[in-house]
Structures are given as structure tokens and as C-alpha cells.
Amino acid sequence: MNPLYESMATSVFERMSLAAAARGAINLGQGFPDFGWEPAMLAEAARALTGGSNQYAPSRGLPVLREAVAAHYGRHFGQTLTADQLCVTSGATEAIAAALLATVSPGDEVIVMTPAYDAYAPLVRRAGGAVREVTLRPPGWRIDRDALQAAVTPRTRAIILNNPHNPTGRLFDRDELAAVAAVAVAHDLIVIADEVWEHVLHDGQRFTPIATLPGMAARTIKCGSAGKIFSLTGWKIGWLVAAPELAALAARAHQFLTFASAPNLQAAVAYGLNEGDGWLDPMRVRFARARNRLAAGLTETGYAVLPSASTYFLCVDLAASGIVLDDEAFAALALDQAGVAVIPLSPFAEVAPPRHLIRLCFAKQDATIDAGVAALRRARELAA
Numbered sequence: 242m243n244p245l246y247e248s249m250a251t252s253v254f255e256r257m258s259l260a261a262a263a264r265g266a267i268n269l270g271q272g273f274p275d276f277g278w279e280p281a282m283l284a285e286a287a288r289a290l291t292g293g294s295n296q297y298a299p300s301r302g303l304p305v306l307r308e309a310v311a312a313h314y315g316r317h318f319g320q321t322l323t324a325d326q327l328c329v330t331s332g333a334t335e336a337i338a339a340a341l342l343a344t345v346s347p348g349d350e351v352i353v354m355t356p357a358y359d360a361y362a363p364l365v366r367r368a369g370g371a372v373r374e375v376t377l378r379p380p381g382w383r384i385d386r387d388a389l390q391a392a393v394t395p396r397t398r399a400i401i402l403n404n405p406h407n408p409t410g411r412l413f414d415r416d417e418l419a420a421v422a423a424v425a426v427a428h429d430l431i432v433i434a435d436e437v438w439e440h441v442l443h444d445g446q447r448f449t450p451i452a453t454l455p456g457m458a459a460r461t462i463k464c465g466s467a468g469k470i471f472s473l474t475g476w477k478i479g480w481l482v483a484a485p486e487l488a489a490l491a492a493r494a495h496q497f498l499t500f501a502s503a504p505n506l507q508a509a510v511a512y513g514l515n516e517g518d519g520w521l522d523p524m525r526v527r528f529a530r531a532r533n534r535l536a537a538g539l540t541e542t543g544y545a546v547l548p549s550a551s552t553y554f555l556c557v558d559l560a561a562s563g564i565v566l567d568d569e570a571f572a573a574l575a576l577d578q579a580g581v582a583v584i585p586l587s588p589f590a591e592v593a594p595p596r597h598l599i600r601l602c603f604a605k606q607d608a609t610i611d612a613g614v615a616a617l618r619r620a621r622e623l624a625a
Contacts, residue, residue, distance in 0.1 A: 253359060253588040269535075269613045270582040272407070272553045274472045274604040276527075279513065279520055282471060286509035298504040300496045302329025302480065309511040310465070310480055316518065317440075318450050325485050328492040329507060331499040333437045333479035336464035338364050340433045340481055341399075342494035344462070345370040349398035351433075354384065356408055356589030356598075358435065361401050373397065374592040379558065380547050382411040386420035393424060399431040400424070402451060405438035408589055408600040409556055410549030412442065418451050426456045431487075437466035437479070438552045440521055443529040446550050452482070459484045462491060467510040471517070472524065472604070476506045528553065528604060535603040538614035543621060553604035556586065560597040564624045567596040571624060578623050581616035 301307065306329055311322040330336040337360065345351060347369030353361050354375045362372045373392045377384065389400075402421055405412045425432050432451060439448045452461040463482040468474040481491050513520075536546045536555060545561035559571055566574065568585030575581050583601055587594035603610065 253584055264576060264580065266576055267581045267609060267613045267616055269601045269603075269605070269609075270584045272602045272604065273474045274553070275609055276472075276604075276606050278472050279517065281516070282473065282509050282513045285512040286476075286505050289505035289508040293508060294504050296504075298329075298501040298507060300328075300501050301492050302327065302502070303504060303507045303511065306478075306507045306511040306514075307480075309514040310482070313514045314450070314482070318448075318453060320450065320453060322482065323485075326482055326488045328481050328488055328495055329502060330464075330479045330481060330495055331502045332468065332477035333435065333464045333466040334360050334364075335477075335495070335498055336479045336481040336491075337361070337401075337433060337435060338367075339491045339495040339498060340462040340464065340483075341365055341368040341370070342498075343487070343491040344431045344433070345398055348396060350394060350396045351398060352389065352392050352400040354389075354402070355592070356586050356595060357401070358403060358407050359588055362591065365401075370398070371396075372591070374590060376590065376593045377406075377409070377411075379409075379556070379595065379598065382406065382409045384413055384417040384420055386424065389420060389424050393428050393430075397428060397430060399433055401433045401435065403435040404451070405436075405441070405448070405551030407438065407552050408554055408584065408586060409547070410552045410554050412446050412448065412550040415449060418449060418454060422451060422454045422457050425460055430460065432457065432461045434461050434463045436463055437469045439465070440470050440524075441528060441553065442525055442551050443532060444550065448551075459487075462487055467513070471510070471513050471520070476503075476510070478502055478506050478510045531603045531605060531607075531610060534607065535601065535605075535610050535614065538610065539601075539617065542614060542618045544617070547598075549603075553602050554600050555603060557599050557601065558597060559599065562621070564621065566624050568599050569596075571620070572599060574623055575617065575620040579616045579620035581613050581620065583617075 307324040307327040314320040345368040349370045351365045352373045375392050467478040545558040547556040549555040572585045583599045586598040587596050
């Protein structure tokens, strides 16, 4: 059997979600909201489905969507972009895949900061590259410039930067971004910026795209997601943004992956980006309220909850909570005996996996959160 195939285990998200569904468990694992979304976008998608084209869209995406994304980033981050700097993809993970296939050659190395989204390493290897891990450490999860610099070798081609960061919920600050930029510029590296959580911010936080830092616009491939902006994860509409030559290169890789995405969903996302800035603050308020509800419930139950500045996620330190089980053993106990799915963090790293942390998704209705807290109370009692 191909050893590359053997190295690609089933995603922890798929594994835990399938197990949760099979057992009828509460799912605080996979990151999807279980509450509503903007009906106007659904109506626009339905209108475009019945009244528009249902044939292949242009491979780089509908012009109306590419223009809407460019205008959106101009309003929010002051970037001056044109449609030829964009390529629409089937979700941000496909954008990451296209970016890697476009920039990584066999034998190249890619720096990944762990714990990391579990698609990165398999995609790097599919492109023929090798992964160089830089470990971020709790509770601060800060990017250390010296550690990043030490990971660079003559074979290094790119750095994957996930900001805001999944699974930790960390929003990296300006100094940390400057450290990444300095290393990238000094060694002529590409930064593949997974910035899908850019609008899912809490407590008045502000996001800075790394492409806006000096020297970075020409060496950054940004990956974005309508699914995260509008809580429509099943639509799988994403995009990549880069300087024209890099964008064209990534678009060539994209055409041999999915080629194009559903035109009605692209049209609806364009509508949402052009009309939906007023939806962002209420979305943030709702997520922050849900985060606070879950964190308060867990803290009252005796769990040590780590801070979360962004994303749908927060982490729990099992060891600091007085639980001696490792993350996988606790996740199995919580699912099998307490009826709640959580995500162990050890699959998010290979070199130094954290085995005392779990990730929970708080993008849920109050009833789901309360039921999850009650189940985790039972899990804690069972693990004692």
C-alpha cells in the first residue's frame, strides 16, 4: 500500500462527528453553528438557482463574486485589490490545497505552527513537500521569532500562518505578525495565510491581514471563507487572494482540483458581501455570548478554560482541571459514557502533540451548550 495513503488518517473531525451521530451524542466537536443564518442569503441562493445559470461557472469564479470580495477587503482592511487577484474555490481548504500545489515542489519544506488544522500536513505532503513544525505552547500560544527562524533551512519554501488560530482561538498580535513577515522577507518565503476566521472576533478585537504588512503583499496567498463569515459552512465557498502572478499560478492548480463551484451559491455570497456588513456585529455578539455561556458553565463545573479571542472554539486544560486522562482517553470516555463529543488536541501536531487539551465548539444554541456542560460534568465525575 502507498505509504502516503497510510499516513492520511481519517480526520479527527470526521471521526468524532460520525461517532457522535452514531451514539446520538451532543456534538461540541466539529465546528459548525447549529443556529440560524441570514434568510436573505438563502433567498438569493434560491433565486439564483431557479433564475440563473446552472452550468459551469468560470474556473476563477463569477466576476460578481470576485469583485465583491475585493470591495469587501477594501472596506474592512483598506486593501486595494482587483478581481484578477482572486480565485474562488470550493471552500478554504481547497484554497489552501491550490496554494500549496502552486508553490511547493518535491523536496521543499513548509513550516507549520502547531497545534494546527489537520489538513495542512497531508496537503503539504501531497504537494511533495515536507513539514517542519514549530510548536506553540499554552496558555499563551505565542509565535516566537527565534523558534520560527530556527525552523528555516535552505529547502524552506513557505510558512502556513493560521490567524485567527484554530484550534486555540488565539488572535496573533502585530508583533507576532511582524516576526512572521521578517522571517518570510529575510528568506524569500511565501506565506500561505489561512485567515478564514477574520470576522469571527470577540471582545472588540481587530484583525490585521498579514498581506498589509510591509513587504508581504507580493509573497502572501490569503485563503478566505464565506462559510465562516456567514455561518454557512455547508456551502463550501472560499477564495484565495494574492498578487496577480501568484493568484494566476494558484488558479491553475485550482482548475485541476474542483475547477468551479456552484454558481448560485457564488451569486448569493456576492450578495451577502455587498449587502451584509450590518450582519457582522450581531454575529460577533451572538458568538461571544455563546462563548461566555460555555466558559462559565465549564468553569463552574471545575474545568480550566483557556482564553478564546476568536473562532468558534475554546480549549480546556485537562491536567489543570485535575483530570489525569490524556485527551484521546478523555474524549472517548466523554463520548461513550457521558454522551458528548469533544475534539482531542493531540491530532493537531505530530512532533510534540499536546495530550492534556481538548477543543470545544461554542457556536451552538443555549440548549445545546447547557446539555453539553451537563454531559461534561458527568464526564468529569467519571474521570475522577
